[in-house]
Amino acid sequence: MIEPLLTLEQVGKKYANKIALHDVNFNIYPGEFVALVGMSGGGKSTILRLIAQLEQPTGGRIKFHDETTTVRVMFQNDRLLPWMTNLENISFNSKNKVQQKRAQAMLNEVGLAEFADSYPNQLSGGQKQRLALARALMAKPKLLLLDEPLGALDALTRRKMQAFIADICAKQQLTTLLITHDVDEAARMADRVFVVKDGTNVYEADGAKNQDAATIATVSERILSVILHAPATAASVNR
Numbered sequence: 001m002i003e004p005l006l007t008l009e010q011v012g013k014k015y016a017n018k019i020a021l022h023d024v025n026f027n028i029y030p031g032e033f034v035a036l037v038g039m040s041g042g043g044k045s046t047i048l049r050l051i052a053q054l055e056q057p058t059g060g061r062i063k064f065h066d067e068t069t070t071v072r073v074m075f076q077n078d079r080l081l082p083w084m085t086n087l088e089n090i091s092f093n094s095k096n097k098v099q100q101k102r103a104q105a106m107l108n109e110v111g112l113a114e115f116a117d118s119y120p121n122q123l124s125g126g127q128k129q130r131l132a133l134a135r136a137l138m139a140k141p142k143l144l145l146l147d148e149p150l151g152a153l154d155a156l157t158r159r160k161m162q163a164f165i166a167d168i169c170a171k172q173q174l175t176t177l178l179i180t181h182d183v184d185e186a187a188r189m190a191d192r193v194f195v196v197k198d199g200t201n202v203y204e205a206d207g208a209k210n211q212d213a214a215t216i217a218t219v220s221e222r223i224l225s226v227i228l229h230a231p232a233t234a235a236s237v238n239r
């Protein structure tokens with residue numbers, strides 16, 4: 001049996017006057033691409049922040065089966081540093097030759113080789129997100145967390161970036177967790193999709209990664225229907 005990379009067991013998160021999460025249970029396995037979808041306020045970003053250890057759960061536990069697992073997050077806001085060149089943004093301005101070479105190779109990988117010496121504000125939205133992805137990948141993370149990374153892009157660029165990110169993650173066999181409102185995006189990019197509703201994960205479906213448009217549409221429709229109609233008390237999945 002394959003050991004999960006990450007297990008969430010009855011995870012809860014209480015803020016002063018709000019229960020954001022109350023019973024989150026799931027496993028993520030090495031190399032898979034998982035998407036968390038759901039309506040606004042359901043708890044998706046809170047789950048991501050807990051996994052990234054930006055906050056601590058107030059109940060249950062989050063277990064990394066290999067304690068050396070490194071995690072990187074890519075956010076909707078690219079968080080690039082405007083005063084550094086694109087290359088410096090991903091090499092963290094390191095003078096180390098190996099690091100610089102790797103940064104250049106990473107720029108090639110994301111199709112930005114010719115923009116090494118220009119600055120983030122000279123890039124398009126999609127290019128900025130590719131640079132942000134390159135920066136996240138520089139650390140060779142075992143787990144990549146994507147927090148609505150394509151939310152600010154126009155529809156066409158977004159579609160291109162979905163394929164681009166899914167391909168890079170597959171090529172690098174990177175374990176990836178994507179948070180998105182976009183059901184079609186989740187179905188299109190993910191191996192598995194979890195629906196998060198009212199602080200818990202209420203449903204799990206196979207995604208439609210690398211499938212034809214009709215399959216993506218069918219999977220999206222099913223997920224959307226769960227988001228709209230699943231009772232808040234539905235049993236959470238535990239795989």
Ligand SMILES: Nc1ncnc2c1ncn2[C@@H]1O[C@H](COP(=O)(O)OP(=O)(O)OP(=O)(O)O)[C@@H](O)[C@H]1O
Nearest residue numbers: 015016018019020039040041042043044045046047
């Ligand atoms: N720091 C906080 N203090 C108090 N309540 C919070 C805090 N962060 C989140 N919440 C609440 O927890 C719930 C879940 O929020 P969360 O941001 O995780 O939802 P989400 O599904 O990611 O929503 P969205 O898609 O709009 O980002 C919401 O009701 C939110 O108001």
